[in-house]
Amino acid sequence: MAVSVKEASDQILAGVRALEAEHVPLREALGRVLAEDVRSPIEHPPWDNSSMDGYAVRAADVAHASDSAPVTLPVLETVAAGQRPTRALGPNTAIRVMTGAPVPDGTDTVIRVEDTDGGEHRVTIRDARDAGRNVRPRGEDLQVGSLAVARGTVLGAAHIGVLASVGCAPVAVHRRPRVAVLASGDELVDVDQFDLVRSGDRIVSSNSYTLTAAARAAGADVVELGIVADDPAEYARRVQQASGCDLLITSGGVSVGAFDFTKDVLRSLGAELQLWRVRMRPGAPIGFGMLGDMPWLGLPGNPVSAMVTFELFARPLIRKQLGAANIFRGALDVRVREDITLGAPLTHFMRGVVEWERDGAWARLTGPQGSGLLTSMARANALVVVPPDRMVVKAGETLSALLLGDEGLMSSSFDV
Numbered sequence: 001m002a003v004s005v006k007e008a009s010d011q012i013l014a015g016v017r018a019l020e021a022e023h024v025p026l027r028e029a030l031g032r033v034l035a036e037d038v039r040s041p042i043e044h045p046p047w048d049n050s051s052m053d054g055y056a057v058r059a060a061d062v063a064h065a066s067d068s069a070p071v072t073l074p075v076l077e078t079v080a081a082g083q084r085p086t087r088a089l090g091p092n093t094a095i096r097v098m099t100g101a102p103v104p105d106g107t108d109t110v111i112r113v114e115d116t117d118g119g120e121h122r123v124t125i126r127d128a129r130d131a132g133r134n135v136r137p138r139g140e141d142l143q144v145g146s147l148a149v150a151r152g153t154v155l156g157a158a159h160i161g162v163l164a165s166v167g168c169a170p171v172a173v174h175r176r177p178r179v180a181v182l183a184s185g186d187e188l189v190d191v192d193q194f195d196l197v198r199s200g201d202r203i204v205s206s207n208s209y210t211l212t213a214a215a216r217a218a219g220a221d222v223v224e225l226g227i228v229a230d231d232p233a234e235y236a237r238r239v240q241q242a243s244g245c246d247l248l249i250t251s252g253g254v255s256v257g258a259f260d261f262t263k264d265v266l267r268s269l270g271a272e273l274q275l276w277r278v279r280m281r282p283g284a285p286i287g288f289g290m291l292g293d294m295p296w297l298g299l300p301g302n303p304v305s306a307m308v309t310f311e312l313f314a315r316p317l318i319r320k321q322l323g324a325a326n327i328f329r330g331a332l333d334v335r336v337r338e339d340i341t342l343g344a345p346l347t348h349f350m351r352g353v354v355e356w357e358r359d360g361a362w363a364r365l366t367g368p369q370g371s372g373l374l375t376s377m378a379r380a381n382a383l384v385v386v387p388p389d390r391m392v393v394k395a396g397e398t399l400s401a402l403l404l405g406d407e408g409l410m411s412s413s414f415d416v
């Protein structure tokens with residue numbers, strides 16, 4: 001059966017649920033997905049405080065201060081961050097405060113020290129530009145009960161800082177999926193048998209490397225099941241080693257070749273299979289099914305096809321198991337630098353390099369696009385998506401692109 005990319009994705013993801021929560025130390029939570037809404041038990045900041053080193057005053061008392069008509073006030077005390085004021089701020093008085101220090105009730109202004117003579121017991125103020133400014137009100141950032149970080153957030157540095165501020169440690173995150181990765185093919189060896197590659201008898205199972213790396217990058221714990229020969233009995237034994245995992249990813253053997261046993265083996269183990277010819281390129285048939293309650297994703301063997309189908313189907317699945325609110329890469333508009341002519345009305349995922357110019361994002365292709373050319377993937381920072389109804393695209397026209405990670409947004413120059 002031929003299905004669109006969207007239909008395959010919908011069916012694969014339909015039954016997938018976020019895994020259960022576990023508590024981890026906050027310092028180890030980077031990249032994990034928050035399993036519950038975290039609300040603040042406190043007001044933050046907990047007191048009205050100064051955003052400047054300066055003098056807490058009442059705006060009315062300094063409103064006309066200037067170089068020609070400076071205002072001099074008695075300084076009642078000095079309050080550092082970490083101290084509390086002991087004096088109330090009456091009319092025509094000042095309290096010297098440091099950044100972050102609580103300001104006394106009645107303060108509506110902190111005059112920055114640069115606009116004063118810096119006096120300790122009396123202060124002369126020469127500028128009124130801060131009148132009504134520089135007081136950060138208590139609870140400005142978070143109120144009691146306000147949402148600090150939402151469930152489904154992939155925790156980055158700022159989230160971890162907010163969670164620390166509200167005392168959320170340890171933190172509840174979804175368990176990482178255990179993802180088993182199995183490559184199949186009589187022609188494959190691991191790199192430790194590179195002599196057989198040099199002699200021209202075998203190729204390295206690069207999928208064993210790309211798919212395990214991609215699964216880890218997506219947030220999974222990987223169980224490497226290695227390489228299995230095109231032998232149904234051996235294949236079945238190896239698949240059983242995935243028991244207890246949350247996802248099985250295989251590569252190879254899902255096509256119509258005489259030695260493509262993957263689907264027969266999965267069926268013999270009781271899986272109900274969907275095998276689709278997805279209307280996309282690269283990406284030959286994709287297999288999907290449930291082995292008990294473990295999903296199986298059968299990716300094609302061609303190295304680029306395996307990676308692209310991983311990107312489109314496995315990565316969102318893993319992120320859904322991780323509980324992430326956003327599981328798909330966002331698409332970005334890019335203009336293409338070259339004409340693209342395609343031979344079939346399929347959704348094409350072309351390896352491209354997105355470059356940032358003053359007038360926006362431009363994409364060039366990495367060269368020949370064969371599904372066996374893994375270097376085309378290694379050179380790319382994006383998949384440029386050509387929809388099935390646009391078999392001819394002219395240079396300068398706009399397509400969408402999926403950036404393959406943050407590196408695609410990095411620049412060699414400081415452009416701010």
Ligand code: AMP
Nearest residue numbers: 183185205206207208252253300301302
């Ligand atoms: P298959 O999907 O098994 O028909 O394989 C399609 C193509 O991908 C063949 O050229 C295989 O040699 C190649 N291939 C399959 N599995 C791998 C792998 N694990 N690593 C690198 N190439 C592979």
Ligand code: MG
Nearest residue numbers: 185252253301
């Ligand atoms: Mg094969």
